[in-house]
Amino acid sequence: MIAAAGFFADYGLEMLRSTREHMVLTVAAMLVACAIAIPLGVTLARCRSRFLANVVMGLVNVIQPIPSLALVALTVVVFYLINEFLGVRVLATLGMAPALVALVAYAVLPILRNTYTGIRQVDPTVVEVATGMGMTPRQILFVVQLPLALPFIMAGVRIATVWTIGVATLVSLVGAGGLGDLIFRGLSTYRINLILAGAAPAAALALVFDWLLGRLEKWLTPRGMQQTPSP
Numbered sequence: 341m342i343a344a345a346g347f348f349a350d351y352g353l354e355m356l357r358s359t360r361e362h363m364v365l366t367v368a369a370m371l372v373a374c375a376i377a378i379p380l381g382v383t384l385a386r387c388r389s390r391f392l393a394n395v396v397m398g399l400v401n402v403i404q405p406i407p408s409l410a411l412v413a414l415t416v417v418v419f420y421l422i423n424e425f426l427g428v429r430v431l432a433t434l435g436m437a438p439a440l441v442a443l444v445a446y447a448v449l450p451i452l453r454n455t456y457t458g459i460r461q462v463d464p465t466v467v468e469v470a471t472g473m474g475m476t477p478r479q480i481l482f483v484v485q486l487p488l489a490l491p492f493i494m495a496g497v498r499i500a501t502v503w504t505i506g507v508a509t510l511v512s513l514v515g516a517g518g519l520g521d522l523i524f525r526g527l528s529t530y531r532i533n534l535i536l537a538g539a540a541p542a543a544a545l546a547l548v549f550d551w552l553l554g555r556l557e558k559w560l561t562p563r564g565m566q567q568t569p570s571p
């Protein structure tokens with residue numbers, strides 16, 4: 341107990357500040373990624389051209405095999421080259437901007453893929469019945485397809501959120517802050533307590549966000565689609 345009190349006395353304020361920065365990065369990246377990936381996934385799933393869908397999904401898939409640290413570094417390089425091409429510094433090569441771009445790029449794929457799969461897996465018979473009842477395509481999307489695809493979409497959001505929390509520890513290398521600051525300072529000086537001060541909150545954030553999104557998924561899922569316990 342005394343050791344724990346001393347630990348929080350030494351690192352408590354830094355942990356709170358870094359955790360807040362980490363949460364801001366994660367939430368901002370996820371909001372942008374969802375705003376991009378969910379509408380795009382719905383559009384591709386409802387598009388008649390499978391070729392277009394395959395091309396877009398293939399382009400997004402290219403990002404995923406890139407190691408997260410390399411993606412962060414490539415974002416900085418791209419921003420630098422854009423500034424050089426324009427002859428004026430319009431993009432900050434360090435700080436929040438390149439960090440968010442890298443985090444969003446990494447988070448888009450699982451959300452996009454699951455949204456696309458979720459909409460596509462809706463039984464065509466259900467859509468035909470809704471059409472026969474006189475529902476418009478917009479009504480079919482919001483009343484039938486999206487509710488049925490919700491478990492797939494939320495699974496993608498949960499995966500992307502956990503990934504983003506992990507990758508966000510690396511963006512401290514480009515001056516974006518977060519819990520990575522504590523981790524890398526601890527590694528460079530071999531201070532185990534400092535490493536723990538960064539790693540423990542990051543792991544806790546991943547668990548808490550995953551639980552919260554699970555509760556949100558259950559709240560948004562219509563009662564008729566929720567699994568009932570077997571007798």
